[in-house]
């Protein structure tokens with residue numbers, strides 16, 4: 255069993271998005287699984303995620319929800335932050351990503367191109383992904399359909 | 401707008417707007433019906449005005465959407481639903497998205513488009529428009545809306561803060577909305593009565609009626625302190641029809657009790673605002689049920705929903721269909737329906753009691769804004785699932801066996817022993833589970849309608 259400190263997850267909702275319910279439920283779910291959740295809540299700019307990771311360098315992942323259709327616009331600064339050496343840990347994104355559901359595959363491609371590590375299709379994929387061993391270890395294919 | 405002194409806008413913003421005289425003249429003398437005209441005549445007929453939410457990023461696309469809805473579904477009013485960036489005051493981001501790909505915006509960025517294009521919206525349809533948004537500080541958006549000739553503006557310092565932002569202090573949002581209300585009163589003195597709709601939907605998921613009504617009532621009291629004499633109080637359909645009809649009827653009674661005598665009040669129903677069924681036939685049925693609830697509860701206006709709700713921003717066709725479904729539900733065809741009046745009377749009495757227990761200590765305060773801020777800080781006012789840190793979110797609602805929304809845990813709400821006892825008795829089946837971490841129970845209640853009907857047809861998948 256890894257030490258509790260290894261199980262920190264930084265959680266939040268994308269910058270323009272105020273939907274709070276899924277965020278609350280994910281927090282409870284991750285706590286149940288034994289994670290220490292740093293929940294930054296709704297309307298969180300990427301820079302705030304980076305600050306939280308700097309304060310918790312052991313964080314296993316940054317988990318960002320976006321349900322208002324603005325996922326791509328809200329994550330546009332990721333390359334700049336990564337370029338500045340911030341947000342070193344894996345970034346996981348999920349939710350209702352686009353205005354038109356038909357655009358979802360394209361949005362997933364754009365998010366991955368921005369440097370998002372995992373774009374999940376369903377909330378049930380989150381726990382297995384986070385519970386998989388850290389540090390680049392193999393994650394089952396059906397879990398990361400990125 | 402010289403009266404930007406009332407709004408306290410930055411000089412740069414004031415300078416970009418037409419003069420106050422011009423704004424007043426455009427609103428008053430255009431010959432087009434205003435929102436208040438439409439509401440007053442609907443009240444006389446006893447059939448609610450139907451209004452959809454609608455907003456897309458591009459200007460031409462927005463014009464086309466409004467015209468389609470106006471001609472295909474004959475609504476009483478139409479909306480200009482604003483995108484999330486603009487709501488939060490991120491006008492630069494909204495303008496950038498507008499330049500790069502307007503189709504990626506989840507609403508119409510009115511400030512970025514500018515008031516002149518807003519006038520094109522106003523002039524494109526036969527019915528009045530309302531700006532629907534979710535801005536803790538809406539002053540600049542309000543100025544654009546007025547200059548655009550839009551005669552209805554939604555929001556208030558509580559309902560457009562707690563569900564819509566993370567950390568805007570209530571003192572700030574309440575003071576920004578006092579400015580909006582002061583301008584609303586100044587316009588009325590010029591002969592332009594705006595519709596000011598208060599967003600009782602709050603966080604939309606399992607909002608107990610007395611929480612909703614307490615918040616909108618307090619916003620209405622603060623608006624009347626600024627001189628406003630016409631308010632629309634919106635309440636979100638919870639799903640149990642006796643409770644919902646009782647809550648709608650309570651609006652008039654509460655306003656008679658707590659607002660100045662000369663205040664005009666329009667009860668408004670928001671068709672179910674929580675998690676919708678993905679099955680489109682089930683969604684249609686819920687839209688129908690909601691509109692019917694509004695008519696039976698005496699709502700002057702019903703804000704409609706669509707079969708696309710669970711999926712994404714609705715297509716124009718789906719939105720028109722939502723209006724037509726709602727028109728059937730509010731038509732004389734269903735005037736034969738009678739509800740259990742004794743049950744409604746009992747619910748109404750309890751709602752009035754609960755609201756009184758929440759608001760009376762605050763109304764007694766000399767500085768009511770300060771009292772409201774202190775109450776949210778202490779938990780004496782609260783909303784479930786608050787997006788903002790400035791409410792405790794310690795209140796935990798649950799559905800009773802009939803589907804009505806009750807208090808499983810009141811958090812810090814100052815309810816009397818008899819109120820607490822009644823809620824406990826109604827939730828006897830949930831005994832001992834008054835814990836915020838009872839995720840399974842909460843999720844089942846959240847998905848009350850989404851789970852009611854199993855998906856029968858293979859849906860267009862989002863994947």
Ligand code: B12
Nearest residue numbers: 271272273274275276319322323348349353675676709712
């Ligand atoms: C409740 C609600 C609201 C409430 C929110 C209150 C609050 N602060 O929380 C209110 C009324 C305030 C609201 C406002 C708005 N809303 Co809203 N809202 C909803 C509604 C009805 C339910 C959302 C909900 O709570 N669901 C329950 C939770 C548990 O699930 P969920 O959020 O849907 O998330 C699921 C998945 O997406 C996923 N998921 C979510 N986050 C994450 C994160 C990760 C990492 C993973 C793996 C998965 C995941 O798991 C969840 C369970 O399956 C939905 C429609 C619906 N579903 O019926 C619309 C909806 C999400 N809203 C929508 C929009 C656009 C808005 C607004 C922008 C207004 C507008 N323009 O229409 C504003 C928000 C302003 C802003 N700044 O963002 C759209 C989004 C459209 C899109 N993506 O294209 C929807 C789909 C409605 C619609 N059809 O137009 N809303």
